[in-house]
Amino acid sequence: MAKARQKPSGMWEIGVRHPSLPNGRKYFTFETEEQANAFGEQWKTMKMGGLQPPAELLRPTGANHSLGLVVREWSNSGLAAPSQYSALGSLISEVGAVKLVDADYAWLAGYVQRLKVANNLAPNSIRHRVQALGRAIDEFARRNPKLVVQNPVRLLPKGYSTYTDVDRKLALEAGKKVKEDVERDRRLHRGEEERIIAALSGKQRDDRERGLLLPGGNALLTMFVLIVYSGLRLREAYTLRRQQIDLDAKVMRVQSSKQWRGKVVYRDVPMRQEVHAALTRYLSTRAMLPAALLFPFIEEEQGLTLTKVSQRLSARFKSAFEYAKCEDLREHDLRHEATCRWLEMRDASGNWMFRLEEVNRIMGWSSNSTMAQRYASFRGSDLAERMWSTAGKAPAAPGASGGAA
Numbered sequence: 001m002a003k004a005r006q007k008p009s010g011m012w013e014i015g016v017r018h019p020s021l022p023n024g025r026k027y028f029t030f031e032t033e034e035q036a037n038a039f040g041e042q043w044k045t046m047k048m049g050g051l052q053p054p055a056e057l058l059r060p061t062g063a064n065h066s067l068g069l070v071v072r073e074w075s076n077s078g079l080a081a082p083s084q085y086s087a088l089g090s091l092i093s094e095v096g097a098v099k100l101v102d103a104d105y106a107w108l109a110g111y112v113q114r115l116k117v118a119n120n121l122a123p124n125s126i127r128h129r130v131q132a133l134g135r136a137i138d139e140f141a142r143r144n145p146k147l148v149v150q151n152p153v154r155l156l157p158k159g160y161s162t163y164t165d166v167d168r169k170l171a172l173e174a175g176k177k178v179k180e181d182v183e184r185d186r187r188l189h190r191g192e193e194e195r196i197i198a199a200l201s202g203k204q205r206d207d208r209e210r211g212l213l214l215p216g217g218n219a220l221l222t223m224f225v226l227i228v229y230s231g232l233r234l235r236e237a238y239t240l241r242r243q244q245i246d247l248d249a250k251v252m253r254v255q256s257s258k259q260w261r262g263k264v265v266y267r268d269v270p271m272r273q274e275v276h277a278a279l280t281r282y283l284s285t286r287a288m289l290p291a292a293l294l295f296p297f298i299e300e301e302q303g304l305t306l307t308k309v310s311q312r313l314s315a316r317f318k319s320a321f322e323y324a325k326c327e328d329l330r331e332h333d334l335r336h337e338a339t340c341r342w343l344e345m346r347d348a349s350g351n352w353m354f355r356l357e358e359v360n361r362i363m364g365w366s367s368n369s370t371m372a373q374r375y376a377s378f379r380g381s382d383l384a385e386r387m388w389s390t391a392g393k394a395p396a397a398p399g400a401s402g403g404a405a
Contacts, residue, residue: 184336235306
């Protein structure tokens with residue numbers, strides 16, 4: 001009979017043999033060495049007496065499966081979202097050797113704390129890893145219904161990825177930063193849109209020797225106007241084809257970039273006057289067939305991937321924003337700006353132009369989505385200006401006409 005051995009986690013493990021067990025052997029884990037060896041002696045006595053193991057021990061438990069196998073099966077299932085692949089790769093390298101039977105709540109809590117203190121990850125990055133692990137274990141349990149598998153991810157409390165007071169102390173003692181979720185609510189300030197358009201048009205700043213010359217010419221300028229006034233995602237914009245632009249109906253037929261598993265979904269996006277004018281000017285400088293790409297960025301080099309094109313365009317917009325003295329602005333902030341502009345639009349009577357469900361459809365979100373509320377960043381100065389522009393005569397300040405009560 002094998003003797004108990006201590007595991008890296010501090011627990012004690014002992015292996016027992018019997019022909020009726022899955023693979024002829026089964027491992028049990030105990031808190032102390034004495035408990036493990038006592039169980040081994042009990043098993044030896046039962047075996048020598050010719051007694052069969054309990055029925056629950058004859059069922060496979062998944063104890064010999066590693067988390068690496070579980071994660072790889074989920075990655076290869078075709079069910080994982082493309083955005084999860086990076087997190088799945090990190091999981092394989094970080095916890096791939098851990099046995100599924102050892103992945104209990106205590107272990108997971110320790111792993112989450114290591115991600116905070118040792119890896120010093122932001123809460124959002126921690127959630128990506130843990131959520132991917134949870135889905136992998138769920139799928140493994142569905143594919144192996146006879147296995148006794150627990151999923152500790154489902155036991156984590158709300159806010160588990162946020163740094164606790166203990167995590168903060170440990171991180172600071174290790175010389176690390178206390179990471180927090182960063183919510184982007186950056187909008188264009190007064191004059192920034194004009195400066196960006198001037199920079200993309202090649203206009204030289206007074207304090208620079210030359211203007212900004214970026215590859216793409218007026219294509220990049222037109223794409224900026226298209227995104228900031230319609231809210232298209234970057235990939236949705238540069239994958240547009242000429243036949244998807246209907247200048248007469250003033251509608252763009254946009255293919256959503258958020259679909260996967262081969263699903264192709266289109267939505268109709270109305271053109272604002274600014275977009276219609278920009279596209280009319282742009283198309284007057286270029287002759288193209290209906291199936292041709294509206295913008296030339298994918299065809300700049302042979303074999304360019306969409307990811308590479310997105311990275312290039314993001315870098316070019318960043319250069320333009322810096323040249324226009326908008327250093328803290330990012331390309332995706334333009335989608336936030338566009339969302340607010342759709343929500344703020346008024347008709348001739350001064351009423352709201354679009355309902356929330358219509359804005360969701362324009363932006364490519366489901367009708368019951370809360371993304372519009374998340375993207376909405378209403379400036380306090382705009383709200384104050386709107387309020388004061390419709391106000392009548394200002395009332396006297398409280399207490400101004402009378403003495404103290």
